Amino acid sequence: MTTHSRTLPTRQLLWISDIHLDQAQDEEKRRFFDKLETSRCDALLITGDITTAINLARDLGKISRAAGSTPVMFVLGNHDYFGSSFEMVDREVAELCGRHQNLIPLGYGEIIQLSPQTALIGHRGWFDGQAGAGARTRVGSADRYHIDDFKNLNKAQYFQKLRDLGVQSADYFRRVLPAALQQFETVLLATHVPPCTQALRHQGSYCQWERQPFFSNRAAGNAIIGISRTRSFASRQVIVYSGHSHCYSRFQSDNVEIRVAGAQPGFPALNGLQTIH
Numbered sequence: 001m002t003t004h005s006r007t008l009p010t011r012q013l014l015w016i017s018d019i020h021l022d023q024a025q026d027e028e029k030r031r032f033f034d035k036l037e038t039s040r041c042d043a044l045l046i047t048g049d050i051t052t053a054i055n056l057a058r059d060l061g062k063i064s065r066a067a068g069s070t071p072v073m074f075v076l077g078n079h080d081y082f083g084s085s086f087e088m089v090d091r092e093v094a095e096l097c098g099r100h101q102n103l104i105p106l107g108y109g110e111i112i113q114l115s116p117q118t119a120l121i122g123h124r125g126w127f128d129g130q131a132g133a134g135a136r137t138r139v140g141s142a143d144r145y146h147i148d149d150f151k152n153l154n155k156a157q158y159f160q161k162l163r164d165l166g167v168q169s170a171d172y173f174r175r176v177l178p179a180a181l182q183q184f185e186t187v188l189l190a191t192h193v194p195p196c197t198q199a200l201r202h203q204g205s206y207c208q209w210e211r212q213p214f215f216s217n218r219a220a221g222n223a224i225i226g227i228s229r230t231r232s233f234a235s236r237q238v239i240v241y242s243g244h245s246h247c248y249s250r251f252q253s254d255n256v257e258i259r260v261a262g263a264q265p266g267f268p269a270l271n272g273l274q275t276i277h
């Protein structure tokens with residue numbers, strides 16, 4: 001995959017994550033869309049878990065319309081595939097983005113220049129099953145029963161698939177992140193699953209060893225931190241925007257900062273404006 005650049009001048013970036021619209025009552029959804037319509041921002045960034053597959057085209061379409069002419073850059077989360085497969089959802093979203101000019105899916109080689117100093121890249125990522133107890137965990141994952149690609153896999157095959165998904169995202173960041181860091185002082189990186197366990201919290205406390213395989217993308221974390229620490233990029237800054245754990249967290253490792261959005265399913269919210277320099 002080759003990288004390609006585009007420019008979307010952005011001073012105020014509105015970050016949204018894990019809104020899980022399928023779990024919200026009509027009143028909460030109305031409140032969310034009212035806030036979205038009246039928010040003053042130059043672009044939106046969504047880091048996944050918008051809804052479930054059957055509702056995705058409708059809900060993303062509603063977000064697109066509420067945003068008006070404001071660009072909506074997004075990655076999907078694991079819940080967005082619930083009830084379908086990777087291929088079906090990705091195809092449906094590609095068709096939708098063809099009809100809604102302000103919808104910009106991340107993960108196709110794009111480096112989006114937000115200011116002369118700052119660019120945005122992104123890839124959905126996935127939890128890669130490698131952190132904490134790994135494949136020996138006794139905790140299960142709902143994804144295995146809700147996403148077609150996982151349904152007929154035994155536990156060993158499922159964890160191999162998770163590992164492959166993590167490696168895919170790591171390979172993507174190995175191609176795109178250095179190209180972005182060569183050109184920009186700050187690179188914002190959007191991905192659904194937090195890329196390291198240090199940024200993980202669960203229900204207000206630490207994330208248990210047994211749960212960590214399903215809440216962190218270690219392969220992507222190794223790639224992101226490894227690239228950012230190389231001497232040629234030591235003066236650059238990478239800010240990761242992620243979600244999935246629903247528990248707010250910030251973690252800094254040298255020139256990489258990892259931000260994890262808090263979220264309360266049933267109560268979709270805007271995570272706040274980020275000022276781009």
Ligand SMILES: [Fe+2]
Pocket residue numbers: 018020049077079244245246
């Ligand atoms: Fe979520």
Ligand SMILES: [Fe+2]
Pocket residue numbers: 049077078079192243244245
């Ligand atoms: Fe998630």
